[in-house]
Amino acid sequence: MTVRNSVRDILLEALNLCSRDNLLLTAEFPPLIIETPANPEHGDFATNVAMQLAKGERKSPRAVAEILVNKIAEASNAFERVEIAGPGFINFTLKKSEWQTLLKEIASSGSSYGRLESSGSRKVQVEFVSANPTGPLHVGHGRGAAIGDTLCRLLDATGWDVTREFYYNDAGQQIYNLALSVQARCLGIEPDDPRWPADGYQGEYIKDLAKAYLSSETVETDGHSVTASANSSDLESIRIFAVAYLRREQDIVLKAFDVRFDNYFLESSLYTSGAVQDTVDRIIGKGHTYEEGGALWLRTTSFGDDKDRVMRKSDGGFTYFVPDIAYHLDKWNRGFVRVVNEQGADHHSTITRVRGGLQALDVGIPLGWPEYLLHQMVTVMRGGEEVKISKRAGGYVTLGELIDEVGVDATRYFFVMRKPDSQLVFDIDLAKQHSTDNPVYYVQYAHARICRIFESAAESGFSYDPASARVELLETDEEIRIIKSLASLPETIQSAAESFEPHRITSYLHNLAGELHSFYNCHRVLSDDPGLTTSRLFMLATVATVIKSALGLLGVSAPERM
RNA sequence: GCGCCCGUAGCUCAGCUGGAUAGAGCAACGGCCUUCUAAGCCGUAGGUCGUACGUUCGAGUCGUACCGGGCGCGCCA
Structure with a gap:
């Protein structure tokens, strides 16, 4: 309440x-x-x-x-x-006394303050990142990872039972291109060579991959290990190794970013299980398709699309959104009445197709299912100029490089600091700065500052007993303002979760930290008056707890010293 | 051309789903440390909320049309 x-x-x-x-x-x-x-x-x-x-x-x-x-x-x-x-x-x-009493209630909830008690088992699945295993994760995936993970934490805090899922597009043309690219590197072929595959991946990482393959390295990912055969003419073997290698690399970066998944779903499994073919047959059975020009078309215009889409190409292969539909049918069949897909906005056109395909199946899936959370592009700036080139990937800055340079806390904070709908300018110089300019440090510093005050109190021999705090002594404007901010945490979490807007948490934190700093500069906490000292420590302890738990929603740490 | 997103201080962005005098941080300028961390605080300055109509008691917020920027419009994924 x-x-x-x-x-x-x-x-x-x-x-x-x-x-x-x-x-x-x-x-x-x-x-x-x-x-x-x-x-x-x-x-x-x-x-x-x-x-x-x-x-x-x-x-x-x-x-x-x-x-x-x-x-x-x-x-x-x-x-x-x-x-x-x-x-x-x-x-x-x-009345002031209402606020003062409220502080006591907030304090007594401890670290669970702001969380909604889970009312039964409301299941929700969040799919995010879902990068193709064809290269290192880039900053766009980073934003998706930070936003998606924060959304999961927000949903969890508002009473949902969250399943986090990563979908690997490990089948299809782009994986074939990957294998060809690695094979070319194995044979010493360079991208400017006429024998270089069309649409090949040119980044340096392909070279590393080829080297690992030729030296028969073993990589472990998702519970099984793959050893390279070092045979450059075995394209299938290259494919399997390359996918495992890149998945492992992505896993390592995501782990470093403190993003975990409950389930990894492989697109290839939809083919081996027959789910793709089955999905196509069912849609045909419902009469929403037609043949034209040797291809099979889905009448997506019946479901709001501006043109019909090919499902099966004239060469017999399926287009990419067919396994997408099969995948989402699988999610539905797994009992997820609520599903949120976090993706880059450059893929927004898939929404109509996937939802349309699901409607065509006619299995009772609601119109707006699944929900989507789209984020706009990320631009990385350094020294006032856009950074585009990366050593590893060539054409784009990788998430791993960004984390190495600015650290996990700042990277996560910056990625969720803006509304997902807005394009994000990631200022590397600012993110690395250890000063007031940097919003992450500003917030973390407030937490560290409180911890230091407690240390000072202990050092001076003051024994703090929260039970003897008298909240009615907290009556200055600065104190009441802080209590009011503390009071608004639950609704901030609620609205951030409902509107898919994690940046509301960073705004909240920045504001609360500012109030703490203002208070600190105008009033002494440790004074000759033990009653007032105890009461102020009581309030600060609560502020520290709230800052820590709100930062926790973002996956950002709350250091005790800085 | 069509669809989606964005347009608010010099810069980066908020604005609680329609409320009262539009906010914050950088950048600029001026103050505050013998006392709990100055990684901080206080103050000054900075605006036709892209433009124009409309909806109503009331619009940065909703609608329409333009203007400008981004993304997407394949039998690629």
Whole structure:
């Protein structure tokens, strides 16, 4: 129960009291909006309900507000003031004691504060990263990994049972190209050689791969090991080794990035199990296809697409979105009533196709299933200029390189700092800076600062007993402001999870850290007054806990010293 | 040409799903350390919210049309 919800409940009760006493014409109330005014003079909370009711009541908004305010006083004594302002807003100012009491409640929840108790087993699957095993992960995958992982943590914190899944496109043309490229490198063929395969992968990593293959290296990934045969004419053997090699490399980077998956799903398994063929047959059976030009077409225009799409090419092969549909049918059959796919926005056109294919199957899948969270492109800047070239991959900066240079904490924080819908400019210089300019350090520093105060207290022989804290001593503006921020954590987590906007957590943290720093600069914590010292330490301990758990939602550490 | 995303301070971005005087951080300028970490704080300056209509008590937020930028529009994945 958040403070905002409590206010909403009181307001609703006041409205009901009005109805009971026949003070209002209507008993149908609009959804009650309790907002936080931008201007502190307008109180802690405000509602516009009087303005919404005014027309129906044939009264002025202020007159409606007048009636309501009287009943609010009857419904609750939690408020210092309830005022009518502006065009008809009702502004609520809570008593300080309400905030102070709230701090105690927050503190008693400890590290679980802000989390919603899981109400049963609401299963959700989140698919993210899903990079092709044809090269190292790039910064775009990094953003996807950070956003996807944070979303998983947010959903987990809001009561969902989350399954994290990675889909490997390990079948099809691009893997064939990969094998050809490695084979070419094995034979000493360079990209400018006329014998170099068309659409071959040119990055340096292919050379490393070829070298590993020729020296019969063994790689382990996903629980099994593959040893290279070193035979350059065995393309199938090259393919198997190359995929295993690159998967392992991706695994290592993701592990370093602290991103884990519960399940790895291989596209190739959809072919070996017959799921792809089965899916096609079922769609044909439902009559949503036709043959033209030697190809089999899916009538996606029936499901909102702007043109129909080929499912089976005239050469007999399936196009890429057919296994996608089979894959999603598999997710549905596994009982995931809710599925979220986190992807780069450059793949947004697949949404209509996948959903259309699922509708064509006619197995009762809802129209908006699965949900999508798309992120826009990442641009990496260094020294004011865009960085494009990487040693390993050639054409793009890899996630591994970025982590090595700026560290996991800063990388993760920066990737989720912006709304996924916005393109992201990743400023390497800023991310590496150990100063106030760097938002990650700004937040982490607030945590470290609190830890240091506790250390100082211990060093000076002060024995801190949280049970004897007296919250009523916390009455300065800076303290009350901090408590209010602490109070808004649960709804921040809730809204970030519901709207798929992890950046709300970084905004929250930056704001809370700022309030902590302001407080620190205006008030001493360790003073001659043991009662006040204890009470302030009590508040700081709570702030540290909240910072740590909110950073934890982002997969960012909360250091005790910096 | 069509579809999706974006356009807010010089720069990077918020703006709580329609509220009151549009915010923060960089960059610029001026202050604050013999006392818990100055990796910090306080202050000044900076705006036609891309443009124009519309919806209503009320628009940065919703709608339409333009302008500008990105991405996608294959029997590639």
